[in-house]
């Protein structure tokens with residue numbers, strides 16, 4: 370980590386519209402919403418081959434699809450990678466290989482397997498480090514995400530009388546909220562005093578960076594740890610990790626990040642942004658399967674720091690670990706935060722997904738994602754914005770995700786002016802997989818790894834038809 374990273378410049382909606390217009394003009398298409406344009410954009414996409422690396426579900430294999438509404442043999446409209454990523458084809462092959470090694474080697478597989486089980490996690494570190502912008506000594510892959518929040522907070526949250534607060538957001542993911550709440554109580558402190566939740570301004574859905582910075586500037590002396598999500602799961606807002614980390618450091622706070630929705634979604638530079646610690650799950654944009662192996666980051670400056678933490682035999686240096694002396698020789702860097710031996714059946718899917726990420730770069734994925742999500746934004750606004758002259762029906766949709774590309778990743782959160790339960794059911798019948806948050810929000814994520822412009826365009830058709838059905842019913 371000696372060279373500063375080149376940060377990807379964010380695209381703008383104007384660039385997306387120019388690109389759509391240019392492609393349309395070159396192909397004599399007059400209407401930017403024409404499905405033919407989506408097909409041309411898909412065919413000429415330089416990363417389109419990545420979709421073939423995945424098992425992409427057909428309509429017929431998803432539950433509750435109505436074959437009278439959609440051809441069961443067609444690809445489904447899977448825009449739910451923010452919740453669970455699709456399965457790389459390689460996963461199956463690597464899994465079978467390690468099961469075979471187990472069958473043939475038994476205990477010898479720890480060292481002699483083609484992916485030696487006792488060190489399997491270490492084979493992932495360089496690639497995971499590349500995804501989060503860290504050296505391999507700064508990352509570990511272990512446990513589940515919430516466990517890693519506990520592991521890191523029990524090491525880094527050391528409240529004193531003067532400095533005892535943890536700063537988070539009022540709409541933090543429940544698991545993060547509970548983890549923080551319990552860490553405060555485990556430290557013998559009370560939640561009313563020490564847990565501080567930032568709220569968006571009245572009438573707004575997302576937190577403004579300026580408000581976060583101002584809160585830190587005013588109250589930082591009392592804050593022990595700032596712990597926010599890199600991308601907010603509900604609104605899709607991408608926080609300014611660098612600026613917030615800097616502001617926290619100026620006031621002497623430790624700054625940690627939950628990157629559940631950021632890992633594999635947007636380029637990250639944890640080392641250069643000077644983040645103290647971070648953790649993430651790998652099964653959303655990371656495509657490792659439900660409950661997949663999580664990760665953690667601890668900045669290099671804590672490499673030899675012996676701070677008290679939760680320990681296990683895997684926190685002990687490899688060189689003497691198996692002497693079983695019960696004299697802890699703490700491993701350095703992020704490795705020293707591991708507790709158990711690596712679960713090979715979770716390491717394998719991680720390894721497989723990393724191989725897919727290695728076929729491209731986060732920068733190229735990010736660029737693709739900006740265009741795909743920009744295209745989705747254009748279509749949603751065109752057909753569903755309250756003030757659009759092209760609005761198809763009565764139902765209108767507001768995008769609550771920030772419109773600036775540097776404040777979001779793949780996901781857009783659509784807020785409907787009607788309850789979504791019937792609309793959602795109708796979408797499912799039409800082969801759409803998206804994520805619902807009752808009463809009125811649907812989260813849609815065209816994922817740079819496997820989605821394309823046709824998926825996005827077909828989603829819009831399915832949504833138009835679903836809304837038309839609902840309007841007809843209530844007429």
Ligand SMILES: *Cc1c(COP(=O)(O)O)cnc(C)c1O
Nearest residue numbers: 513514515542544602627629650
């Ligand atoms: C998905 C998600 C989790 C899930 O936690 P697990 O420990 O993996 O079950 C936690 N926090 C955030 C912010 C998430 O997005």
